Amino acid sequence: HLSVHEAGKSDCGVKSNIKSIPGVMTIRGCAYAGSKGVVWGPIKDMIHISHGPVGCGQYSWGSRRNYYVGTTGIDTFVTLQFTSDFQEKDIVFGGDKKLTKLIDELQELFPLSRGITIQSECPIGLIGDDIEAVSREKSKEYGGKTIVPVRCEGFRGVSQSLGHHIANDAVRDWIFDKSAPEASSKFEPTPYDVAIIGDYNIGGDAWSSRILLEEMGLRVIAQWSGDGSLAELEATPKAKLNILHCYRSMN
Numbered sequence: 001h002l003s004v005h006e007a008g009k010s011d012c013g014v015k016s017n018i019k020s021i022p023g024v025m026t027i028r029g030c031a032y033a034g035s036k037g038v039v040w041g042p043i044k045d046m047i048h049i050s051h052g053p054v055g056c057g058q059y060s061w062g063s064r065r066n067y068y069v070g071t072t073g074i075d076t077f078v079t080l081q082f083t084s085d086f087q088e089k090d091i092v093f094g095g096d097k098k099l100t101k102l103i104d105e106l107q108e109l110f111p112l113s114r115g116i117t118i119q120s121e122c123p124i125g126l127i128g129d130d131i132e133a134v135s136r137e138k139s140k141e142y143g144g145k146t147i148v149p150v151r152c153e154g155f156r157g158v159s160q161s162l163g164h165h166i167a168n169d170a171v172r173d174w175i176f177d178k179s180a181p182e183a184s185s186k187f188e189p190t191p192y193d194v195a196i197i198g199d200y201n202i203g204g205d206a207w208s209s210r211i212l213l214e215e216m217g218l219r220v221i222a223q224w225s226g227d228g229s230l231a232e233l234e235a236t237p238k239a240k241l242n243i244l245h246c247y248r249s250m251n
Contacts, residue, residue: 034163052121115146201226
């Protein structure tokens with residue numbers, strides 16, 4: 001904003017750090033943006049559903065330079081957008097059935113995906129859809145496939161920072177606490193295992209960090225979450241040290 005400062009007035013009328021209004025597009029992020037765009041979105045071998053009206057998914061799609069290596073549609077899904085495309089009738093009657101159908105379609109179209117997250121938009125929390133129940137039901141149906149409900153409705157926070165923390169809580173509750181024992185038995189730890197967390201590989205910076213750490217003789221077993229994978233998330237608790245890049249985006 002530009003404004004003229006008038007004599008006798010204490011300020012020039014410019015306001016900042018004001019709460020966003022849910023449903024109104026602003027220059028600020030929201031809790032959904034923090035979860036979908038920063039923490040979960042870069043996990044490359046999982047599909048991330050924008051659950052709600054199409055606008056939020058479109059607005060958060062491809063807007064960050066989270067570089068990654070992989071083949072789109074096979075082992076990476078970062079550049080694809082998945083939305084439940086809520087309509088008025090879904091607000092009235094609920095979206096659980098639509099979400100169930102969407103997960104079935106994704107399993108048919110992309111059976112190689114390692115997991116799915118459900119990134120909830122504002123209407124989901126307002127109408128009370130039970131995304132946790134859908135996640136448990138579909139995970140069981142598909143042989144224990146990782147399906148994570150993330151309660152990151154935009155109205156939960158005035159900026160995207162809370163969304164980072166909600167997303168990390170979901171990793172703790174739905175990834176760490178549900179890791180299969182057989183996965184642990186395949187992991188062979190070393191005294192030099194470290195995890196790079198709070199780095200989303202914007203422009204490839206996490207790759208540079210990883211190279212330096214590995215040249216020092218450390219073994220990077222997880223990278224959160226730019227160019228990251230579900231297996232790396234699951235391996236993180238076995239690290240001897242977490243190396244933190246951005247504490248505002250990581251618990």
